[in-house]
Structure formats: structure tokens, C-alpha cells
Amino acid sequence: xxxxxxxxxxxxxxxxxxxxxxxxxxxxxxxxxxxxxxxxxxxxxxxxxxxxxxxxxxxxxxxxxxxxxxxxxxxxxxxxxxxxxxxxxxxxxxxxxxxxxxxxxxxxxxxxxxxxxxxxxxxxxxxxxxxxxxxxxxxxxxxxxxxxxxxxxxxxxxxxxxxxxxxxxxxxxxxxxxxxxxxxxxxxxxxxxxxxxxxxxxxxxxxxxxxxxxxxxxxxxxxxxxxxxxxxxxxxxxxxxxxxxxxxxxxxxxxxxxxxxxxxxxxxxxxxxxxxxxxxxxxxxxxxxxxxxxxxxxxxxxxxxxxxxxxxxxxxxxxxxxxxxxxxxxxxxxxxxxxxxxxxxxxxxxxxxxxxxxxxxxxxxxxxxxxxxxxxxxxxxxxx
Amino acid sequence: xxxxxxxxxxxxxxxxxxxxxxxxxxxxxxxxxxxxxxxxxxxxxxxxxxxxxxxxxxxxxxxxxxxxxxxxxxxxxxxxxxxxxxxxxxxxxxxxxxxxxxxxxxxxxxxxxxxxxxxxxxxxxxxxxxxxxxxxxxxxxxxxxxxxxxxxxxxxxxxxxxxxxxxxxxxxxxxxxxxx
Numbered sequence: 197x198x199x200x201x202x203x204x205x206x207x208x209x210x211x212x213x214x215x216x217x218x219x220x221x222x223x224x225x226x227x228x229x230x231x232x233x234x235x236x237x238x239x240x241x242x243x244x245x246x247x248x249x250x251x252x253x254x255x256x257x258x259x260x261x262x263x264x265x266x267x268x269x270x271x272x273x274x275x276x277x278x279x280x281x282x283x284x285x286x287x288x289x290x291x292x293x294x295x296x297x298x299x300x301x302x303x304x305x306x307x308x309x310x311x312x313x314x315x316x317x318x319x320x321x322x323x324x325x326x327x328x329x330x331x332x333x334x335x336x337x338x339x340x341x342x343x344x345x346x347x348x349x350x351x352x353x354x355x356x357x358x359x360x361x362x363x364x365x366x367x368x369x370x371x372x373x374x375x376x377x378x379x380x381x382x383x384x385x386x387x388x389x390x391x392x393x394x395x396x397x398x399x400x401x402x403x404x405x406x407x408x409x410x411x412x413x414x415x416x417x418x419x420x421x422x423x424x425x426x427x428x429x430x431x432x433x434x435x436x437x438x439x440x441x442x443x444x445x446x447x448x449x450x451x452x453x454x455x456x457x458x459x460x461x462x463x464x465x466x467x468x469x470x471x472x473x474x475x476x477x478x479x480x481x482x483x484x485x486x487x488x489x490x491x492x493x494x495x496x497x498x499x500x501x502x503x504x505x506x507x508x509x510x511x512x513x514x515x516x517x518x519x520x521x522x523x524x525x526x527x528x529x530x531x532x533x534x535x536x537x538x539x540x541x542x543x544x545x546x547x548x549x550x551x552x553x554x555x556x557x558x559x560x561x562x563x564x565x566x567x568x569x570x571x572x573x574x575x576x577x578x579x580x
Numbered sequence: 581x582x583x584x585x586x587x588x589x590x591x592x593x594x595x596x597x598x599x600x601x602x603x604x605x606x607x608x609x610x611x612x613x614x615x616x617x618x619x620x621x622x623x624x625x626x627x628x629x630x631x632x633x634x635x636x637x638x639x640x641x642x643x644x645x646x647x648x649x650x651x652x653x654x655x656x657x658x659x660x661x662x663x664x665x666x667x668x669x670x671x672x673x674x675x676x677x678x679x680x681x682x683x684x685x686x687x688x689x690x691x692x693x694x695x696x697x698x699x700x701x702x703x704x705x706x707x708x709x710x711x712x713x714x715x716x717x718x719x720x721x722x723x724x725x726x727x728x729x730x731x732x733x734x735x736x737x738x739x740x741x742x743x744x745x746x747x748x749x750x751x752x753x754x755x756x757x758x759x760x
Contacts (some may be wrong), residue, residue, distance in 0.1 A: 200602045200612065225620075312618060332641070362618035363641045368599055369613050370606045462641035469640045548618065552642035 197373050201257065203364035204229035206334040206371055207273055207299035207357065210341025212243045213379040214297070216271035217386075220248035220259035222278060225311050226361040227301045230273040253278035257285035257296070264294035265400060267391035269345060272296065276303035276317040280405040282322065286354075290325030290416065292401055295348035295355070295386070297341060298326075300511075302461065303361045303500020305527065313361035315461065315513035319489070319521045325416055327355040327423055328489040332370040332446070332465040339434065342374075342434075343384055343442050346430050349386050351419045361548065363462040374438055382437055423491045444493035446485040450500050453482030455560055458497075458509040458526055460486045463544075463551040467510070470556030481560055486522060494529040501530070506538050508563040510556070510576075512545040519543075519572045538568040544576040582726070583644045586629040587663050588653035590621045597653065597715035598629035601722060603737035604729045605633050613638045626661055627650070633728065636650035651722055652676060653665060653697075653714060674725055678712055695721035695756055704752040706745065716742065716749040729759050 201209065207230045210220065219238065221231045237243035246268075248259045253274050260270040274282065279300050289296050300318050304310035318328060329344065331337045337359050342353035359365055392398050404412065424444055431442035448468045450456050455547055460469040464485030474481035484500055486493065501507055511520025518524065523541035530537055540563040545551040562574060584601075588594025595616045602614040610633060615626040630644045649672040652663050664673065669689045677684065678699065681692040696715035707713035716738050724731050731754060738753045739746040 198606060200599070200606045200614070360641075362615065366618070367613060367615040367641070368602050369638075370611060465639045466641045550643050553640065555642075562625070 198370055199373050200368050201334060201371050202229060202366055202368050203334045203337055203359050204301070204335035204366070204575075205233050207341060207359070208233035208237065208373075209373055210338045210357070211271040211297075212237055213338075213374060213376060214271070214342050214345045214383055215269065215380070215385070216243070216245050216297075217268040218246045218248065218260065218263035218270045220250055220256045220263070220270070221271065221272045221274065222250055222253045222256045224253070224275050224278040225316070225482070226303060226365045227273050227275040227278070227299070229365075230299055231235055234271075253281045254285060257282040257289065260296045261285060261289050261292060261294055264289070265292070265295050265392045267386065267388050267393070269349075269384060269386040270296045271298070272340075273299035274407045275301040276305060279317050279321060280305065283324070286321055286324035286326060288401065289354045291412070293352035293416070294354055295345070297344045297348055297355050297357065299337075299341070300358045301361050302358055303367045310547045313363060313512070314546045314548065315358075315511075315521075318356060318358045319513045320357070322490060322521070325353065325420070326490065327353055327420075328358060328532050329355065330358045330460045330464075330489060331364065332462050332485060334364065334367070334371045335440065336442070337364065338373065339370055339438070339440055339442055342379055343427075345386070346383050347423065347453055349388075350426060351423060353416070353419055353423070358461070362460045372437050378437055381432065415531075420491050422491055424488070424496070429489055444486075444488040444496050445500070446487060447500055448480035448483040448485075450484055450504070452480060453504055454480040455506045455508060455563060456482045456484050456501055456504045457556055457559065458484050458486065458507060458522060460489070460522060460541060461512065463510065463512060466551060466553060467556050470553040470560070473553055474560055479560060479564070482483055489522070489525075492525045492529070497526060497529045498533050501537065502534070502538065506540065506563050508540045508559050510540060510542045510544055510551070510559060512551070514543055514546070514573075538563075540566075540569045540574060541572060542576050549577060581634040581638070582634060582649070583592075583647045584631045584633075584649045584651060584722070585644060585647040585756060586631070586651045587657050587661070588627050588629070589623075589657070590627050591623040591711070592653055593713050593715035594627050594653050595629045597651075597718050598631050598679075600716065600719050600737050600741045601631055604719065604723060604733045604743050607733040607736055608729050610635055611638050618643070622759050626657055647671065649674065649726060651718060653718055655711075658684070672725060674722055676718060691752050693721075693725050693760065695760055696722065697756060700752050700759075704748045704755075706748060706752055717752045717756035720753035721760040724757045724760040
């Protein structure tokens with residue numbers, strides 16, 4: 197059924213159709229509507245789930261961890277300061293191999309106090325062992341929540357479904373809401389091999405000596421390495437049932453492109469418009485929107501950019517003292533494979549500064565003018 | 581692609597108006613994207629809502645700077661802010677006003693239309709006398725003036741989209757549609 201819904205509600209519908217059994221969340225701008233709708237669904241029994249109210253995001257994740265350990269499919273959502281307050285427990289969820297699925301609305305970190313979008317909140321959780329999906333439409337948000345449950349439960353690794361503040365969270369779009377029966381067919385109930393219940397008591401997360409800890413981390417990494425193939429496989433399966441492919445990346449006109457824009461999130465959707473306009477102006481541009489940041493799709497990126505003459509990575513984030521985080525990954529993907537391909541790194545749109553088709557045209561023109569990048573960061577639209 | 585900007589004041593239902601318009605457009609099988617001003621809203625302060633309409637999927641997620649048309653839900657805003665900012669030449673300014681369009685002073689390069697949505701809302705007992713809820717009447721007028729959809733789609737969207745008084749709201753939308 198087609199419905200006009202906001203990005204936040206796309207997360208709620210994804211959790212509902214995924215039949216989340218326990219939801220624990222704390223409201224924060226710009227995520228609030230996710231929690232509002234889910235709590236209403238729990239109250240009126242549209243969703244047969246336990247909604248656990250908490251006093252902070254740290255507790256929300258703790259409740260999800262407990263529920264997941266007991267074998268429940270769990271969901272939460274947060275943003276920015278809330279996500280970073282959860283930081284300690286993000287490690288607990290992944291280290292404990294608990295397939296919690298979480299929506300995160302990208303919102304810039306304070307100070308200065310901001311409620312607008314950039315990716316530093318979720319990207320600073322990069323090394324917590326969570327799978328991270330960056331979405332560009334409300335349809336993709338809803339679909340990805342369902343897929344994330346499937347991927348996470350198979351690998352026993354938690355997933356984060358990420359969307360931009362306002363340009364997705366509060367934006368209404370037409371979304372095809374799939375039928376429950378079909379989603380049930382795609383996503384069977386969560387049945388973990390090991391769980392803790394009063395009848396089956398186990399210890400969890402106890403003192404682990406140097407004799408064992410190393411192997412736990414090795415296993416987490418080994419399972420994470422399986423994620424790219426599994427995301428593609430479950431994405432194809434999703435396409436067969438619902439007509440929409442969910443992959444590691446989304447490419448537009450990269451085959452014959454001279455210059456490829458590498459983007460993510462909603463600006464990755466706007467970049468497609470820019471690439472289309474650039475082509476009308478005679479510049480062979482392509483757009484490669486990265487959807488999965490962790491695990492990073494190294495092989496896929498290498499394959500797609502192979503024929504290009506230049507790469508322009510646009511980051512809505514920064515690793516201070518270094519550069520844009522997608523730029524870093526792209527360079528790392530090409531190292532030793534395609535060292536002569538010039539990769540330009542741009543930073544734009546921090547703290548919700550708008551990124552428009554004109555931004556990508558500026559980026560493209562700058563990259564086309566130079567043989568190779570002269571600086572690690574090219575700032576777009578900063579007032580100096 | 582058609583881009584429209586709504587001007588209202590916090591608490592008047594301007595964002596809901598853009599949502600009901602989006603529902604209306606979606607019912608005709610078109611693509612639509614609607615968003616409020618990116619920020620915090622305060623009751624009584626000027627607020628904005630935006631909408632993009634196309635027959636193809638809409639990939640542009642940037643903000644609207646040069647709308648094809650603007651809708652002014654609260655006429656007192658005309659004195660307070662420049663509602664024509666960025667408006668394309670030949671675009672409509674649709675104002676909730678009891679005045680005739682030619683009585684409103686706008687540059688000749690724009691088209692002006694008025695609808696007395698406040699009177700319609702009061703007549704159908706929507707909101708209170710002091711703060712009538714005009715959004716459904718506004719949607720009825722906008723759809724007609726800009727030829728965006730059939731009245732049936734408007735009525736269906738209104739009935740599904742308003743939290744209370746679906747029939748009164750539908751009647752207000754219909755009256756505004758017919759008067760425009």
C-alpha cells in the first residue's frame with residue numbers, strides 16, 4: 197500500500213513490519229516521531245511488542261541488550277548526543293553478539309548546539325562493531341530496517357540504519373508499505389541458539405582472560421567479513437519479493453563516467469540529479485552512493501570506479517586532524533590497486549548547511565580543473 | 581516538477597496543509613516530497629512548509645529556493661516578511677484573504693489569487709473563532725488554482741488526513757475548491 201510518510205515513521209513502520217518484540221528508546225530531536233509512533237503502536241496493539249520506557253539512551257541500549265539476550269527481536273532509535281551517550285553499550289551489543297537494530301538520525305554534535313544534519317555522530321561510532329547503512333529515501337529506510345533484522349540475526353551483529361535530520365527524518369515521501377504476510381515470509385522469527393531465560397541461566401559478558409578474549413574479537417571480525425555478501429544476497433531476495441534491490445552501494449551512470457562522485461545519505465540522492473544535469477552539459481559524470489559504511493564495500497567500490505579518470509568524494513563529516521571519513525575509506529580501497537587514480541576529498545554540509553545540485557557541480561568543476569588534488573581537504577561553501 | 585512554498589504561523593496547521601496536499605497528489609499516482617522548515621517551530625512565529633511534485637521520482641533532497649508558487653496561509657505575514665522571495669516570474673501567490681486579488685499589492689510579474697479560507701473554516705466550525713483552522717480550505721483552493729488534482733482526491737486525502745471532524749474539513753475543502 198502506498199502511503200505518504202515521514203522518514204521517522206518509515207523507521208517505525210520498518211520495526212512494526214519486522215515484528216520487533218521489545219522496543220526501548222528515549223526521545224530526542226529530530227528522532228521523536230519514531231518513538232511516538234512505536235509507543236502508540238504498542239499501546240493499541242498494532243504491534244505486539246513490549247515498550248520499555250527509560251531515563252536515558254544509555255539505559256535504552258541496556259534494555260535492548262537485555263531483551264536481545266533473552267531472545268527477543270529488539271529495536272531502538274536515537275540521534276546525535278543520544279547515540280554518543282550510548283557509546284559504551286554499543287560495544288556491549290556487538291561484543292555480546294546481539295542483533296539489535298537501531299535507527300539513528302544524523303544530527304551534528306554539540307557544541308554549538310545543533311539539531312541539523314551531519315554524519316559525525318554515527319561515524320564516530322565506526323569502530324564499535326555495528327553494521328551501518330546510510331539511507332537516501334524513506335522507502336529505503338523502511339526496507340532497510342527489515343533487511344537489517346535479517347542480516348543482523350544471521351551474523352549476530354547489530355545494525356544501525358542511518359538517515360539525515362530533516363531532509364529525511366521530517367520529509368514526507370511516497371512509500372510503498374509492504375504487506376505483513378510478505379515481510380513475514382522474508383523475515384522469519386528470531387530464534388537464537390543461545391539465550392538467557394529463567395529456565396536456562398547462563399553467565400554473559402563475564403571476566404574473559406587473555407586466553408579467550410582475542411578469539412571473541414577474531415570471530416566478530418570474521419562474521420563482519422561475511423556481511424557484504426550477505427547484504428547483497430538478502431538485498432536480491434528482497435528485490436525478488438518486493439521489487440526493490442537493497443545493495444551495498446547505489447550507482448548511477450558510473451559505467452562510462454570520466455568523473456565519479458562518491459556520496460552518501462540524502463546528499464547522495466541530490467548528487468544523482470547533479471550527475472544527470474552535468475551529463476546534459478556534456479560532462480560524463482556518475483554518482484556512486486555508498487550505502488554500507490561498515491562493513492565498507494571495498495571490492496565493489498574498486499570495481500565500479502575502475503574506468504573513471506577522477507574521483508570526487510563528498511563528506512558530510514570530518515575526522516579532525518585527518519580528513520573526510522568516506523574519502524579515507526575510498527583511498528584505502530584503491531591503495532595498491534589503482535594508485536594513479538586521482539581522488540579529491542571535499543567536505544560540505546556540516547551542521548545542516550544545505551547540499552544542492554550546484555554543490556556537486558562546483559565539486560566536479562574543481563576536480564576537473566586540477567590534474568591531482570593539491571590538498572587533503574577541499575572545503576565547499578565554508579565562510580572564511 | 582512543481583515546487584511550492586507555504587507561509588503560515590506556528591499553530592495554524594501549515595505543515596499539515598502541505599502533508600494533506602502531498603496525500604492528495606500521491607492519490608493521483610504522482611511523486612511528491614513535502615517538508616517543513618528545518619528547525620524549531622514556535623506558536624505564532626512565521627513558519628514555512630515546502631512541497632515538490634513530479635510525474636517522475638524526486639531525487640533532489642536539497643531545499644527549495646526558487647518556488648514556482650507560494651501560498652500565504654496567514655495574510656498578516658505579507659507585511660512582516662517578503663513572501664515573494666525567490667518566487668519564479670509568472671508564479672502564483674495564493675493568499676488567504678477576504679480581499680480581491682487586485683487589492684493586494686504585488687509586482688505585476690506574479691499572478692495573485694485569493695481565497696477567504698478563514699470565513700470557510702469559521703462557517704464549518706473548524707478550530708475556534710479566534711484561531712480557525714484553515715488548512716483544509718487552503719488545500720482545496722490550491723489544488724483548484726494550480727490544477728494539481730481532482731476534487732475526489734482532495735476529499736479522500738482530507739478525510740484520511742485530519743485528526744478530527746473529517747466531514748466538516750472535507751466540506752471546507754470542497755467549498756474552497758468550488759469558490760476558486
